[in-house]
Amino acid sequence: MHIPDGLMAPAVAALGWLIALVFLALTIKLLNKKLDNRQITLMSVLAAGIFVAQMLNFPIGGGTTGHLIGAALATVILGPFAGIMIITVILIIQALVFGDGGLTALGLNILNMGIIGCLTAWYVYRLFPLKSKAAGVFVAAWASVFIAALACTAELAVSFSISGGTHGISGAIAFPAMLVSHSIIGIGEAMITAGVVAYLAKISPGMLRLPKITLSTDNREAAVDA
Template identity: 40%
Template sequence: MHVPDGFIDAPVSAATGVVAAGAIAVSLRGARRELDERTAPLAGLVAAFIFAVQMLNFPVAAGTSGHLLGGALAAILVGPYTGVLCVSVVLLMQGILFADGGLTALGVNITDMAITTTVVAYAVFRGLVKILPRTRRSITAASFTAALLSVPAAALVFTLLYALGGTTDVSLGKVAGAMIGVHVLIGVGEAAITALTVGAVIAVRPDLVYGARGLEQRLKLRVNGELVDAAPQLAPVRSSTSHRKVWITGLAASLLLAGFVSFYASSNPDGLEKVAADQGIDRTAKEHASADSPLADYGVRDVEDTRLSGGLAGVIGVGVTVVAGTGVFWAVRRRRTASSQAA
């Protein structure tokens, strides 16, 4: 759903840029409360994983594909404020290095793909975990539902932005119907990827899942025929080696997905591209400012072999994203530590 330059006019693009900048500023402050010595490196990994999985377009309908947006996954794993930052880092790397998503439309893309998906998904997720039984399965189920709803929500926000600043004269009703319809299907894929990933992390290190904090079932003891809460038990100590294994495993998976599996991804246009072509929205699309980037279109310039070119681009993208993301989140974490010491 990366919006290119030219789809949305300058005033609305500028307004969404202000919204995006404000949301990032708020998220930087909020992330200080979410990040600790365990989750700061994990947040950088989440950004890299989202980058990798976004390269894996999956077919959803005749001639149409979809890919992960990632807001739900990031919010549940590392927190909603950090989640906004994770997806924003991915969008920034994609726009600058890979000419994916317009630079003048960066505010639109952050508002739509980072802010909307994260806010909607986390609100749905928190609402569900409050009413569902306090189990790991409930967290996984809530993750599935939250991710499913976040994608058509992003499609609706794009439609609203297009109604305000669209550069072509097309039927908004047709655009809304087409966008929401196809993105409901894409949402199913988003939900499956999110639930599987959250479930996998919970199975290995539930303490690393932000959305699972405070959901442990209290132990009950029967005393004089009545069930009472047992005294709180100390949580088992998790070794740093186990934490490093999770990080290394996640990075290896990201590199494998971006460097090898991405070659087998669907080549069909994604939901927005298909709707734009069908409705004539793409008539005003402009050439990307980074179209001459050595990594434009997820290939390495001058590498003739298509599979090798795409694989190298994916590996480079994962590496750059994990370094940039980890750097941002460690800086936020250090800022929190410095503020605590000053207080």
């Protein structure tokens, strides 16, 4: 779901940058206050692991593939704001070093996969009671992909509409194509995320009990039932 240069209308890409920068400023402020040494190590390992996982596209049928985004995985382990920073670092390196995702669209990519992906995962995950956190991880991971894809599709449709068809994709094509494929890709994301979290709960439950970096200071509700 990495948006390339030139696909979106310039106004939509600029708005994406603006929203992303506002959220990144908030993220940096929160991390600045709340990061501890264990979280720093885990953030860098998670970022590197998610980066290589994103290279491994899996087939979903109909000649289409998908890959892990990792927003839900990072969010469940470290909270939404560390998750946003992890996905942002990955997206910046993918764009600057590997040319994956356009520089002009980087704000939108951070907004969709980082900010929307992590916040969706977090708020869906929080809906589940402590004894159902395993199901919560699965549903949160699926929702993070689907809602991020929904946002991307809306941006495509708005770009098409305001540019008179020179940018973006018509909503009539984009909505069914993107939402059907990403509802299936989301199942792959959910299976991988739930599998990794269940494995971590077994071999290193303390990792899942690390404080989550959120807007509030009370993180107890976020603990995964290991």
